[in-house]
Amino acid sequence: MKKDDFRRMAQDANYIPGIYNYCDRWCERCAFTDRCMTFAMELEEDERQGGPPKNADEFWRRFESSLAMTQEMVMDMAKEQGIEFEAHELTELGRQQNQRHEEVKNHPLARAAFAYDQLVDDWFRTGQADLRAKEEEILAQAQLGVERVKEEVIGITDVVEIIRWYQPQIYVKLMRALDADKAFEARSEQPKDSDGSAKVTLIGMDRSIAAWLRMKEFFPDKTDSILTMLVHLDRLRRATEREFPVARRFVRPGFDTAS
Numbered sequence: 001m002k003k004d005d006f007r008r009m010a011q012d013a014n015y016i017p018g019i020y021n022y023c024d025r026w027c028e029r030c031a032f033t034d035r036c037m038t039f040a041m042e043l044e045e046d047e048r049q050g051g052p053p054k055n056a057d058e059f060w061r062r063f064e065s066s067l068a069m070t071q072e073m074v075m076d077m078a079k080e081q082g083i084e085f086e087a088h089e090l091t092e093l094g095r096q097q098n099q100r101h102e103e104v105k106n107h108p109l110a111r112a113a114f115a116y117d118q119l120v121d122d123w124f125r126t127g128q129a130d131l132r133a134k135e136e137e138i139l140a141q142a143q144l145g146v147e148r149v150k151e152e153v154i155g156i157t158d159v160v161e162i163i164r165w166y167q168p169q170i171y172v173k174l175m176r177a178l179d180a181d182k183a184f185e186a187r188s189e190q191p192k193d194s195d196g197s198a199k200v201t202l203i204g205m206d207r208s209i210a211a212w213l214r215m216k217e218f219f220p221d222k223t224d225s226i227l228t229m230l231v232h233l234d235r236l237r238r239a240t241e242r243e244f245p246v247a248r249r250f251v252r253p254g255f256d257t258a259s
């Protein structure tokens with residue numbers, strides 16, 4: 001996408017400014033695709049390139065080019081406002097950011113969120129055979145014409161999709177919340193970006209907890225391992241609420257404002 005296309009879209013009042021900053025990136029399930037500029041840009045790019053990225057290489061190539069354009073635009077905007085960056089200032093900013101990022105990785109919340117990600121992977125790896133057995137059981141029931149089978153298949157698929165979607169995102173969004181420039185946020189009058197990110201991760205935890213509770217109904221013999229997961233996630237959620245006490249009240253553009 002070219003800078004001019006970006007500017008043209010940015011002037012379209014139909015798009016909700018910044019909605020994509022505090023979403024869960026699950027566009028397939030998002031009610032705001034027609035009001036989201038990021039979604040429209042990706043769609044336009046897919047059309048221009050003859051479809052969505054076919055593999056990881058192509059995805060990263062497109063991602064890098066979009067990042068380069070964003071960077072260029074940020075520099076343009078800074079220049080328009082008379083702000084000039086010296087090369088050594090940018091290097092120093094990058095160094096500080098990297099240092100903060102490394103420190104944040106060791107924050108107890110970040111470590112707990114990372115551990116959750118690993119726990120989920122382990123659960124699915126060790127439970128693969130059980131999931132397959134359940135699938136076969138459901139298929140056999142379907143052949144016998146047992147009612148509500150379809151509903152059950154949809155239920156399990158949904159639960160797995162929810163857990164898998166938020167599994168890495170809880171860590172990523174929590175890292176973003178922890179990684180924020182606290183000094184800058186304290187000086188600013190604006191709502192804190194860290195609270196917005198923390199809210200997104202909290203919602204991901206809420207939905208994951210609800211999904212694990214449903215999973216327990218499908219796999220009662222796995223109650224113990226699921227309870228371990230629930231306890232871990234619930235502790236992480238409460239600790240996140242303590243670290244970001246007003247995050248739940250953060251108003252996300254679109255999701256919390258559109259009627």
Ligand code: SF4
Binds near residue numbers: 024039
């Ligand atoms: S706001 Fe909705 S459509 Fe836009 S990026 Fe987020 S999930 Fe996708």
